[in-house]
Amino acid sequence: MGVDLQGKLQLALGSVKDHATIGKAMIYNYDGKGFSDIEIAVVRATGHDTGPIDDKYMHEILFLVSNSPGSISFLAERISRRLGKTRNRLVSLKTLLLIHRLLRGGNRDFERQLRNSYVSGYLQLTTCWFLRNSDPSVSFLHKYAAYLEERMGWVINQAGKLEPVMSPDVEFQCHGEKSVDMVFRKLLKCQVFIDKVLQTSPFDSLPSDNLVQAAMINILKESFQVYMTFCEGLAALVDLFFESARRARALACDILKRASQQTQELHDLYENCKRRVDNKNLEYPSVQIITMEHVLALEQCLGCTPVRSMGCPLLSKTTGSIPPILSCLTKSAELQAAMTANEGEKDNQKNEVSVSSTLFSCTLETKISKVWVVFEDEDFKKSGSPIAGFFGDTSVHQTPPGIMLNGRQTGHSKTYSCLNPFLT
Numbered sequence: 001m002g003v004d005l006q007g008k009l010q011l012a013l014g015s016v017k018d019h020a021t022i023g024k025a026m027i028y029n030y031d032g033k034g035f036s037d038i039e040i041a042v043v044r045a046t047g048h049d050t051g052p053i054d055d056k057y058m059h060e061i062l063f064l065v066s067n068s069p070g071s072i073s074f075l076a077e078r079i080s081r082r083l084g085k086t087r088n089r090l091v092s093l094k095t096l097l098l099i100h101r102l103l104r105g106g107n108r109d110f111e112r113q114l115r116n117s118y119v120s121g122y123l124q125l126t127t128c129w130f131l132r133n134s135d136p137s138v139s140f141l142h143k144y145a146a147y148l149e150e151r152m153g154w155v156i157n158q159a160g161k162l163e164p165v166m167s168p169d170v171e172f173q174c175h176g177e178k179s180v181d182m183v184f185r186k187l188l189k190c191q192v193f194i195d196k197v198l199q200t201s202p203f204d205s206l207p208s209d210n211l212v213q214a215a216m217i218n219i220l221k222e223s224f225q226v227y228m229t230f231c232e233g234l235a236a237l238v239d240l241f242f243e244s245a246r247r248a249r250a251l252a253c254d255i256l257k258r259a260s261q262q263t264q265e266l267h268d269l270y271e272n273c274k275r276r277v278d279n280k281n282l283e284y285p286s287v288q289i290i291t292m293e294h295v296l297a298l299e300q301c302l303g304c305t306p307v308r309s310m311g312c313p314l315l316s317k318t319t320g321s322i323p324p325i326l327s328c329l330t331k332s333a334e335l336q337a338a339m340t341a342n343e344g345e346k347d348n349q350k351n352e353v354s355v356s357s358t359l360f361s362c363t364l365e366t367k368i369s370k371v372w373v374v375f376e377d378e379d380f381k382k383s384g385s386p387i388a389g390f391f392g393d394t395s396v397h398q399t400p401p402g403i404m405l406n407g408r409q410t411g412h413s414k415t416y417s418c419l420n421p422f423l424t
Contacts, residue, residue, distance in 0.1 A: 014048025014088060035071055038064050039078045046082055046094040052214050053094060058101055065110065072113045076123035084126055089137055092127055093211045096144050099125070100218050103151065111155060115165075118152045125149055137209070140200065144215055147196040151222070154193070162225045164189035180244055183236045187255055190230040194262050197223045201269055217279050220270075224285055227266065231288065234259065241298060253299050260290045 025039040038061060045057035065071050083095040103111055117123040125145045130138045154162045164186060200219055237252050244252065267287040274284060 010088075011048055011050075014091070018043055018047050035068065035074050038068070038071060038075055042075070042078050042082060042098070045098055046091055048088055048091060050090060050210070052210055053097055053101065058098075058105060061102070062106055062110070072110065073117055073122045076114065076117035080122065080124040080126075084124065084129075087129055089130065089141060090211065092130065093141055093144070093215070096125070096141070096148060097211060097215050097218075099123070099148060100151070100215065104156075104218065104222075108156065108158075115152050115155070137212070140212060140215075143196075143200045144219075147200050147219060150193055150196045153189070154222075154226075161229070162222055163229065164193075180240055180248060183233055183240065184248075184251060184255070187230065187233040187237060190226055190233060191255070191258055191262060193226050194223070194230065194266060197226075198262070198265050198269060201272075213277060213279075216273070216277055217282065220273060220277065220282055220284075223266075224283070227285055227287070230259075234290075238298075249298075253295060256290060256295045256298065257292075260292055260295055263287055263289045 021043050022040050025036045025043070028036060041057050041060045041064065045053050045061070061075070065075055079095060079099060083092060086092055086095070102114060106114070114123065118125075125148055127141055127145050130141055153165050155165055157163050166182070166185060197219055200216070234256075237255065241249060241252055267289055270284045270287060273282075
């Protein structure tokens, strides 16, 4: 009974503080720019009551900011001041939830400007007034702030999906190098994001806390999109594995080792959230658990582990149909094993050819002379060679006068026979 009275007293004092803050905002009016309405909407959205953020305050803030140029930096300052001055856990959690909803509910230009306000220091996600202790509600508050800091490095693309902000100032020598580098960068960003999701597990928090439930629903929705991007990146990584350099393969193995642990923890998180988070509209993806057998199979192709059987370990923990990522890993390992076997057969064939060639080390050569020999007609007829009858009259010709044959001057009356030495 005493605890209930204390809670009601704190709620009443908080309501008085909210009215006082609203009164100050009406008086200041901030040089007639109309920014006071933005501060009033922020205070009302993050009141001391235990209820969730009303949607009408969200729409009011977005409407006021869109009609007031240069007001996003002011909005970031008011939110940071609200978060930095309060000592109430509910107000802090509501303020963080407001930031999260603004990131998700605004257009792309508003999201970009709000992210720039965070980079420039106008928007600060500090929860320093709450000491890190064993209180599960305070622990979730710090973890949720850390998650939003990582969320600032992601944007919603035109397709409505989350994608990491990549720096465009990196130069590459070729298109293939750029594609490999982008795959590695995106996977590392996804893994950091998944780690933040796993750290914000609300299992230790009270299940009846509506604010924790609302925050966790937004976190889960975004984690679903990041997980699908993560799966696409893993599939691309496996496709580029055997075409990459050795250092890139080693980095890929490290990513897969980390993914093996993350997929198991993410699977357990989703299973627990199905029972703890009260929202039936969440469409949980089917998490494909990457086992260490898959990683060891690729490390074997890299040459980091001793040779083992490649076929059985990959399918040892899978039943039924193989998920897309696991099938990519399996096919890549089997392909590399087949390539290794083919190279072994080629080496054996080369060895057989080299052995057989040594049996005939002596080479036989046939030399053909290209020198024409000239015989006199009388000597040729006396020799009685059967080849003369074969050539007949065509082998005898009258040599013109004055021609030197074998150093001898030929006359008009002598007849010479030229025999082709290739036929002898």
